[in-house]
Amino acid sequence: MKLLIVEDDNTTASYIARGLREEGHVVDMTDTGKEGLIAATSGSYDVIVLDRMLPEVDGLTVLKTLRGAGNTTPVLLLTALGNVEDRIEGLQAGADDYLAKPFAFGELSARIAALARRPQTMEAETVLRGGDLEIDLLTRKVTRAGQEIELLPREFALLEHLLRRKGRVQTRTMLLESVWDLGFDPGTNVVETHISRLRAKVDKPFETELIETVRGAGYRIVA
Secondary structure, three states, rough: OEEEEEOOHEEEEHHHHHHHHOOEEEEEEEHHHHHHHHHHOOOOOOOOEEEEEOOOOOOOHHHHHHHOOOOOOHHHHHHHEHHHHHHHHHHHOOEEEEEEEOOOOOHHHHHHHHHHHHHOOOOOOOOOEOOOOOOOOOOOOOEOOOOOEOOOOHHHHHHHHHHOOOOOOHHHHHHHHHHHOOOOOOOOOEEEEEEEHHHHHOOOOOOOOOOEEEOOOOOOOOO
């Protein structure tokens, strides 16, 4: 996953970043609210770890600004303020989860993984687009460059999942959990098979390929 840590305490930030990088994640770090807001709005992240008490712009303001701008990236809010009222305030501001300091790295890592697996809510959207590709969630119609494409139900679900997270790498595990509702790896190439079928219909007849394989990581829509 690609993660953003916004934390002004260098010891805490380095501790978190080192652990996450050892797990194989890509980690960006900023130490002010202003820099964190710029990074969050200019980059594509799977999860943002956001400290509540930050210089220049506080964490709650960063969070409210992101949500107000339509940014739905999952946010794990870190804070030394652990009472119920503070947790409620953080969640009402748009946080997806809340972790009080001090914390165990294992719990932080597990919470990040859970947030990355959680489907993003986009109830207002009925049409998803990526370049010249468009899918209508109400009619279940898929078109590219004005040409209608017939997809099987599982292919449609896979394409919808990728389009909802356009530009963000989706691992094999994420796809198995979200598209096939499997909390385990069945040991088959079901994901690879469906990606291949989807490409044959969505990419091969056209000049530009939208479904990209990120070697050693997963797949994403680039458009």
